[in-house]
Amino acid sequence: MVSFKWGSVEDDSFMQQLVEPSQPRNGSDAVHGGGFDIIVSNPPYIPPHEYAELDEGVSLWEDRRALLASDSDGVRFHKRIGRLAKAFLLRNEGDRIGGISEGSTPPVPTLVLEVGEGQAQKVVQVLRDEGFTQVEAWKDLVGVERTVVTYASPGEAGGDDEVS
Numbered sequence: 001m002v003s004f005k006w007g008s009v010e011d012d013s014f015m016q017q018l019v020e021p022s023q024p025r026n027g028s029d030a031v032h033g034g035g036f037d038i039i040v041s042n043p044p045y046i047p048p049h050e051y052a053e054l055d056e057g058v059s060l061w062e063d064r065r066a067l068l069a070s071d072s073d074g075v076r077f078h079k080r081i082g083r084l085a086k087a088f089l090l091r092n093e094g095d096r097i098g099g100i101s102e103g104s105t106p107p108v109p110t111l112v113l114e115v116g117e118g119q120a121q122k123v124v125q126v127l128r129d130e131g132f133t134q135v136e137a138w139k140d141l142v143g144v145e146r147t148v149v150t151y152a153s154p155g156e157a158g159g160d161d162e163v164s
Helices: 012-017 076-088 120-129
Strands: 039-041 111-114 135-139 145-150
Touching (some): 039 076, 120 135
């Protein structure tokens, strides 16, 4: 089953709801909490000093909250997501999805984060510091590292349900 959740990673009560079962709707079964197979995020990553210089085609059309990170390097949200992902990701390192035998299919990403220009290697290190061992940066079509990807959750599957 695919489900999408919208909320703020800074809201601890919202984050805690992600690991708790939800109530059934319209006669359907309850959606069980406890984690996710994959987390994909395009968090705000533009530092204040760069926001002031943004092209009007971006700054006039995009919500400021979706763009602006309040820290000087623009990775504040990436740090929080990396820390929280330990509690929410279900798969262990080396796990594969599907019925294909071990080694015959590449690992499936577990955490995918968009980053700003020049931020990828800092986010790679943030995720390694959180215990992710299979981390890499992907380049966009013009050769800029624009996405950081992990291939396995750190530690035990499911982790600790407490949000820190």
